[in-house]
Amino acid sequence: MKIFSSEQLNEADKITTEKQQISSADLMERAGSQVFNWLHHRMQGAQVPIHIFCGIGNNGGDGLVVGRLLIESGYNVHMFVVNCSDKRSSNFLINYDRIKNVSNSWPVLLTSEKDFPKIEEDDIIIDAIFGIGLNRCLDGWVLKLVHYLNALKSFKLSIDMPCGLYANAPQEDLDAILKANHTLTFQAPKLSFFLPDTGKLVPYFEVLDVGLDPDYLLKTEPLANLITKTEAQTFYKQREKFTHKGNYGHALIIGGSYGKIGAVILAGNGAFRAGAGLVSCFIPKCGYSILQTALPEAMVITDTNETSITSISVDFEPKVIAIGMGIGTDSETIVALENLLKKTTSPMVLDADALNCISIETSLLKIIPKNSILTPHLMELERLIGTWTNDYDRLRKVKEFSRKYEVIVVVKGANSMIVRDDTLFINSSGNPGMATAGSGDVLSGVICGLLSQGYEPLIAAVLGVYLHGSAGNLITQEIGFESLMASDISNAIGKAYLALFEQEPDPIEETQEEPS
Numbered sequence: 001m002k003i004f005s006s007e008q009l010n011e012a013d014k015i016t017t018e019k020q021q022i023s024s025a026d027l028m029e030r031a032g033s034q035v036f037n038w039l040h041h042r043m044q045g046a047q048v049p050i051h052i053f054c055g056i057g058n059n060g061g062d063g064l065v066v067g068r069l070l071i072e073s074g075y076n077v078h079m080f081v082v083n084c085s086d087k088r089s090s091n092f093l094i095n096y097d098r099i100k101n102v103s104n105s106w107p108v109l110l111t112s113e114k115d116f117p118k119i120e121e122d123d124i125i126i127d128a129i130f131g132i133g134l135n136r137c138l139d140g141w142v143l144k145l146v147h148y149l150n151a152l153k154s155f156k157l158s159i160d161m162p163c164g165l166y167a168n169a170p171q172e173d174l175d176a177i178l179k180a181n182h183t184l185t186f187q188a189p190k191l192s193f194f195l196p197d198t199g200k201l202v203p204y205f206e207v208l209d210v211g212l213d214p215d216y217l218l219k220t221e222p223l224a225n226l227i228t229k230t231e232a233q234t235f236y237k238q239r240e241k242f243t244h245k246g247n248y249g250h251a252l253i254i255g256g257s258y259g260k261i262g263a264v265i266l267a268g269n270g271a272f273r274a275g276a277g278l279v280s281c282f283i284p285k286c287g288y289s290i291l292q293t294a295l296p297e298a299m300v301i302t303d304t305n306e307t308s309i310t311s312i313s314v315d316f317e318p319k320v321i322a323i324g325m326g327i328g329t330d331s332e333t334i335v336a337l338e339n340l341l342k343k344t345t346s347p348m349v350l351d352a353d354a355l356n357c358i359s360i361e362t363s364l365l366k367i368i369p370k371n372s373i374l375t376p377h378l379m380e381l382e383r384l385i386g387t388w389t390n391d392y393d394r395l396r397k398v399k400e401f402s403r404k405y406e407v408i409v410v411v412k413g414a415n416s417m418i419v420r421d422d423t424l425f426i427n428s429s430g431n432p433g434m435a436t437a438g439s440g441d442v443l444s445g446v447i448c449g450l451l452s453q454g455y456e457p458l459i460a461a462v463l464g465v466y467l468h469g470s471a472g473n474l475i476t477q478e479i480g481f482e483s484l485m486a487s488d489i490s491n492a493i494g495k496a497y498l499a500l501f502e503q504e505p506d507p508i509e510e511t512q513e514e515p516s
Helices: 006-019 024-043 057-071 088-098 140-153 214-219 231-233 262-274 285-294 331-343 354-360 362-367 376-385 391-405 439-451 458-478 487-489 491-499
Strands: 050-054 077-082 107-112 124-128 155-159 182-186 205-208 226-229 251-255 278-284 299-302 321-322 348-351 373-375 408-411 417-420 423-427
Touching: 006 214, 006 423, 024 057, 024 088, 024 182, 024 205, 050 057, 057 077, 057 124, 057 155, 124 226, 226 231, 226 262, 226 299, 226 458, 231 458, 251 262, 251 348, 251 373, 251 439, 262 278, 262 439, 262 458, 262 487, 262 491, 278 285, 285 321, 321 331, 321 439, 331 348, 331 354, 331 362, 348 439, 354 376, 354 439, 373 439, 373 458, 373 491, 376 391, 376 408, 391 417, 408 458, 417 458, 423 458, 439 458, 439 487, 458 487, 487 491
Parallel strands: 050 077, 050 124, 077 107, 124 155, 155 182, 182 205, 226 423, 251 278, 251 321, 278 299, 321 348, 348 373, 373 408
Antiparallel strands: 408 417, 417 423
């Protein structure tokens, strides 16, 4: 699913009206009707007071359409116009005039704090104040209105965008955004829904298809691509019958130090569960018995050193190498990593302490094989690219880093992001239970296992992140968030593969699903 900028969506509106030979007011009617249908399906005529707050632009026009349709269907509707300027969009005025055809009273004009209505706890608030066209921070009495609505316990539904939230630009004041319980957004989700600073203000959302020109949507390069089940299905490669383990690659996982052998076990398990034909683990001597016992399917090769990695040598050519989990940052380990990078030409998976070693010895950045996959959490990322001022600044720096060193960066988080050059993928799967020790080790193993089977590096990163998150979702349905352990995720990768082709829908708000 594509994520477009506000400018692109405005262009899509314009092209749609031209190609479909409809007016912009007709398109607004279509959008408002979709919101009404969503509400009517759930409310079934219930006489709960509905308070609709409309701005004076096109988002306000959407709200007027919704209000008119609700009134026509007999709902208990109270309409308000947030009269913050003398300028009104033509479509707002068209739909403002249409209200008089279905109601004996005009919407109440709000011009100051003294006009704020009393709203009960069990009422419903619909926010149609500002949409994707907003480009400045709220102030004055309109800001106070948002604060007033936020303080109410009433259910709040936003149309297209929560009031005050920008679609794809940094926010000056996070307190100047309406905290909606649910958002119905038009045609495509917005980038701000997935970023840490602003995503928490959009806890649940659904996308309503308003029939924008499909040719434009198909051909336009988006800001980002949201990875859902539909996209993940297209990446999956079906196995042929007459194959053997050699067809699915020999993965080498290098990591571990005294007390941290478990990280390699988790990564190795993830690689096997993802489908690697063979997995060898290179570890310090102290982990030999542990790993042979915990992961009997893996072959084990040990360093000459008892407690850490000091010199990496194997007698085979691995299809892919993943390195870093639990490896530490000793000076000898950094030298061993440098020697490995110098002689390896195939893309690698660099995780955890491999990234910390590179942050210490930054000259190693220049010898990372092209199209390698780096999987930092936020602290590891900061050591690589420096600090950032906001989520958009972080994305800019990650793209610059990816472009400069010709690598793929997986920025781990609630909506993990995969970056290569200017291309951005955002993952939709996963949940808060996955914030647990070893989860990242499993992810590195899964990506390694996909690379081992011959998936292209970018596809391996994108599909690996999705499967990892999907496995986490599936297992939390059985054990909840708090009880989730990293080994549960790797053991559920098989379920994630099977779920790719189940018929149940894959909602894009999957990351917010509650465990059963």
